[in-house]
Amino acid sequence: MKIQFIESLLNKPKNAPFLITDNNNISYNDFLILLSKTISYLNNKTEKYVFINAEKNEYTLATYFACFKMGKIAAFIDPLSKFPEKFVDLAGKDGLYISNKDYKKISDSDYVTISSAEQLEHNEMAEIVFTTGTTGEPKGVLLSHKTILTTAININKFTGLKNTDIEMHMMPISHSFGLARIRCCILEGCTIIFQNGFGNLASFFNSLEKYNATVISTVPAGMQFLTKLTKNKITDYKSQIRIIELGSSPMSSKEKLLLSNLLPETDICMHYGLTEASRSTFLNFSKDVKYISSVGKPNIGTEISIIDEKGNKCKENQSGEICIKGTNLFSGYIFTEKSPSYYNEYLKTGDYGYLNKDGYLFFEARKDEMMNISGKKVSPLELEKYMNDISFIEDSACIEIQNRKTGLVEIKAFVVLSDNSLIDSFKNEIKIILKKNMEYYKIPTTIANIGIIPRSQNGKILRNKLKEVEAC
Amino acid sequence: MDLLGFVAEVFSIEKDSINLETAPGDFPEWDSLGHLNLLSSLEEKLNISFDMDETMSIQSIQDLKKILDSKCMESS
Numbered sequence: 001m002k003i004q005f006i007e008s009l010l011n012k013p014k015n016a017p018f019l020i021t022d023n024n025n026i027s028y029n030d031f032l033i034l035l036s037k038t039i040s041y042l043n044n045k046t047e048k049y050v051f052i053n054a055e056k057n058e059y060t061l062a063t064y065f066a067c068f069k070m071g072k073i074a075a076f077i078d079p080l081s082k083f084p085e086k087f088v089d090l091a092g093k094d095g096l097y098i099s100n101k102d103y104k105k106i107s108d109s110d111y112v113t114i115s116s117a118e119q120l121e122h123n124e125m126a127e128i129v130f131t132t133g134t135t136g137e138p139k140g141v142l143l144s145h146k147t148i149l150t151t152a153i154n155i156n157k158f159t160g161l162k163n164t165d166i167e168m169h170m171m172p173i174s175h176s177f178g179l180a181r182i183r184c185c186i187l188e189g190c191t192i193i194f195q196n197g198f199g200n201l202a203s204f205f206n207s208l209e210k211y212n213a214t215v216i217s218t219v220p221a222g223m224q225f226l227t228k229l230t231k232n233k234i235t236d237y238k239s240q241i242r243i244i245e246l247g248s249s250p251m252s253s254k255e256k257l258l259l260s261n262l263l264p265e266t267d268i269c270m271h272y273g274l275t276e277a278s279r280s281t282f283l284n285f286s287k288d289v290k291y292i293s294s295v296g297k298p299n300i301g302t303e304i305s306i307i308d309e310k311g312n313k314c315k316e317n318q319s320g321e322i323c324i325k326g327t328n329l330f331s332g333y334i335f336t337e338k339s340p341s342y343y344n345e346y347l348k349t350g351d352y353g354y355l356n357k358d359g360y361l362f363f364e365a366r367k368d369e370m371m372n373i374s375g376k377k378v379s380p381l382e383l384e385k386y387m388n389d390i391s392f393i394e395d396s397a398c399i400e401i402q403n404r405k406t407g408l409v410e411i412k413a414f415v416v417l418s419d420n421s422l423i424d425s426f427k428n429e430i431k432i433i434l435k436k437n438m439e440y441y442k443i444p445t446t447i448a449n450i451g452i453i454p455r456s457q458n459g460k461i462l463r464n465k466l467k468e469v470e471a472c
Numbered sequence: 473m474d475l476l477g478f479v480a481e482v483f484s485i486e487k488d489s490i491n492l493e494t495a496p497g498d499f500p501e502w503d504s505l506g507h508l509n510l511l512s513s514l515e516e517k518l519n520i521s522f523d524m525d526e527t528m529s530i531q532s533i534q535d536l537k538k539i540l541d542s543k544c545m546e547s548s
Contacts, residue, residue, distance in 0.1 A: 080500050198504040199496035201528050225504045229511070229527045374505055405512045408505055431484040440501045443484065445509070 001124070003068045004149050005186050007117035009035070012189045019058055020193045020211060022203075026058050028189075033111055034058055038066040039120075040109040047096035049128070051075045051088045054174035056194045059103045061173075061182065064127075068145070069114070071121030075128035075140070076174040080439045087130065087138060090335035128334055129176050131275045132370070136382025140334040141176075141275045150327040151278050152183040154300040158282045159243050159269050163189040167215040168208060170195050170222055176275040177248045177375065181217045190215070198225050205233070214242045219375035220251035220270075221408050223259055228407065238263050246270040247279075248375030249409070250363065253293040260285040260292075272296065272363060276340065277324040277347055280304065281361050294360040295353075302326035306355055307343050314354065319364060322351045369463065371400045373409060378442045380463075383413070386437050390430060392419045397453045397461045398444060401470050413444035414466055416453060475537055478517070482510050492534040514540070 012018075014029035026034075038059070042050070052063050054076035067074035077084045088095040126148055128140040155161075167185050169192050171178030185192050193207050198218075204226075207213065216223075223246065226234055234241075244259075244266055251270065260268055268285040272295035281304070283296030298304045303325045306314035314320040323346035333339065341348040350367035371378040380398040387396040395416040400409050417426060427447045434443050454465040479494075480487040483501040496502050502510070507530075515521050518540070526539050 196497050196503075199502055199507045200531060201496075201507075202531055205528065222504060225508055229508065229524070231524050233524060233528075403509075405516070406505075406508045408508065410505070428481075428484065435484065441503075441505075 001119045001122055001145065002117045003065075003119060003145065004117070005152075005183060006035075006065060006069055006114070008187050008189055009065070010114065010117060016189070017191045019061070020191065020207070021057055022194075024058065031058060031062065032114055034062040034106070035065055035069075036111050036114050037109040038062040038106050039069055039114070040112065041102070041106045042066055042070060042072065042096075045096050047072070047091070048094045049073050049075060049091040049096065051077050051084070051091070051095055051097045053077055053079050053084060053097070053099035054172060055079050055100065056169075056173055056196060059100070059106060062106070063098050068126060069117075069120060071119050071123035073123065073125050073127060073142075075130065076179065077130070078172065078174040078439070080441070082437065082439060090138075090140070125331060127179075129179065129275050130174070131176075132377040132379055132382075136379035136385070137336075139336055139338060142331045142334045144331050147328060147330065148180075148183060149187075150301060152180065152187045154302075154328070155180065155184050155245075155271075155279050156188055158279075158284075158299055159184075159245055160267060161185070161188045161190065161215065161243065165215050165242065166191040166193065166211050166213045167217060168193050168195055168204070168213045170197055170216065170218040171248075171375070175248070175375065176273075176278055177217070177219075180278055181245065198222050201226075201230060205230075208237060208240075212240060214240060215244070216241060217245045219248045220246050220255065221249065221374040224255060224407060227259070227262065232262060235262050238265055241266045244268045247273070249372045256285050256292050257289075260289070270296065271299075272361065273328070274324075274349055274351075276330040277302075277326070277349065278328050280324050280326070280328060288360070291356065291358065291360040293362065294356070295363045296361065297359050298326070298361070299328070302328055303346075304355065304361055305343070305346050306353065307346075307348070311343065316357050317354050319352060319354045321367070322349045322353050322361065322363070323347060324349060371398070371409075371411060373400070373411060373441055376441050378411065380461075383411070383434075383438070383442055383444070384461075386434055387413060387415060387430065390433050392417055392426065393430070394418045395453045397463065397466055399463050399466045399470065401446075401467075403445070410445040411442070412470060413447045414450040414453060414469075415447060416451065417449055473518075473540070475533065475540065478514070479510065479533060479536075482506075482513050490533065492537065493532055495532045496530065518543070 012028040016028045018028045018031045019026040050067050064074045077087045088097045126145045130138045270283045271279045273280040280302050281296040282299050305323045306320040308320040323343045325346045352365045353363045383398050384396050398413045401412045454462040
């Protein structure tokens with residue numbers, strides 16, 4: 001089987017720029033040399049699953065594509081993960097962990113010219129992307145080579161990515177969206193500029209200007225942050241930026257229109273999808289302005305059906321569960337007993353919405369209670385479990401709130417204290433304790449003391465009640 | 473104002489783990505959202521506001537300190 005992404009790497013002019021990081025400018029040829037050395041390094045490793053610490057650099061990408069070539073299955077682990085071994089252990093003896101400790105050995109490995117894109121050992125499965133399950137446990141989503149290739153082709157068709165494009169890549173590559181952008185760029189032969197979010201605004205604008213970047217891929221919170229802090233500076237580049245792809249979390253119509261007005265010459269494309277069904281719909285803010293509050297229409301190769309509680313297909317404008325069929329579907333879960341639910345050939349997503357007469361999908365709600373913090377999924381159950389383990393907390397509950405000052409979504413925790421003498425210091429205490437067990441973005445931004453957590457008769461937390469309390 | 477202490481408190485990290493050279497992105501908590509929270513917390517505490525050029529120029533806590541110093545000079 002030929003790996004089209006490696007074929008694209010081989011076909012690009014040798015000196016064409018491939019990757020720009022803080023420390024390095026790497027050409028396509030430099031990358032092919034590193035890819036060859038990585039293949040040599042992995043050649044004597046027998047493990048089938050390669051777990052890669054997803055730092056944003058050339059070694060990480062080389063390991064990823066080396067797996068493709070060798071018929072191994074790649075899996076990225078969030079570099080912020082407190083316990084990477086819990087992922088690697090999922091594969092038992094078949095799991096290999098690659099991190100910055102291996103970089104020197106990779107650099108010192110043999111270089112052998114890569115002459116073809118054919119797989120060295122046949123494997124239809126390409127990679128595992130981990131998502132957060134409802135209780136916070138990692139859930140492995142298995143993706144085939146066919147799925148990731150077809151999806152990348154279809155994304156590029158919608159967005160109109162060209163081989164002359166230069167992309168500001170702002171997201172982590174352990175997440176489905178960030179990783180898919182890499183594949184899209186390589187397939188087309190673009191240049192990628194790695195940025196670690198918008199924390200360093202000067203660096204963002206310097207790179208945008210210096211490299212004449214034409215594409216930005218980020219979560220909605222990134223663009224909100226950019227426009228809030230730098231006012232309308234982005235409009236200085238309105239003729240330069242051809243494409244923005246947004247995804248992973250919702251965005252209001254008001255925010256979409258605001259961005260569209262700031263950048264009228266840019267194709268701002270936003271997708272809706274799951275790791276299990278990547279880029280199921282696409283919305284172009286200017287071309288689809290009539291239905292700007294929707295999440296767009298099904299992308300090429302994807303069909304959507306809305307199913308009611310009795311399992312019947314819904315009519316136009318009738319709400320039900322969003323079910324997806326198409327070339328973008330995953331191949332199943334791995335390292336978990338959980339199995340996906342289907343309606344005929346359609347994957348049941350657990351999301352709710354409706355289709356209108358013109359085929360636009362309107363997203364209404366998630367079935368589960370997962371929180372979405374700047375595109376990162378956080379399980380309230382996981383957070384509450386760790387909070388309830390704290391000795392001075394009797395009960396707790398978490399909700400998403402919108403910060404009134406920044407406009408961004410963050411986590412608020414309500415706690416019932418067993419020791420009221422801690423009333424002045426409990427917030428910091430809780431944060432410090434939680435940090436020992438959880439990634440920083442899962443830590444509540446605000447924590448409030450409450451007399452009792454509202455619960456239903458069967459003990460379920462009534463989060464809407466807490467949201468009402470918050471709104472008051 | 474104990475700026476390092478304030479930054480440490482906003483990000484819920486140990487004060488000893490940062491210094492004036494510390495820059496956005498040097499630790500995970502100082503991401504886009506963290507940056508926005510830091511600036512808005514400073515604006516609220518000191519009753520000031522950062523303009524775009526100031527926001528853009530912050531590449532370390534030292535830069536932030538210089539901006540705050542100049543703002544305090546303006547208001548005194």
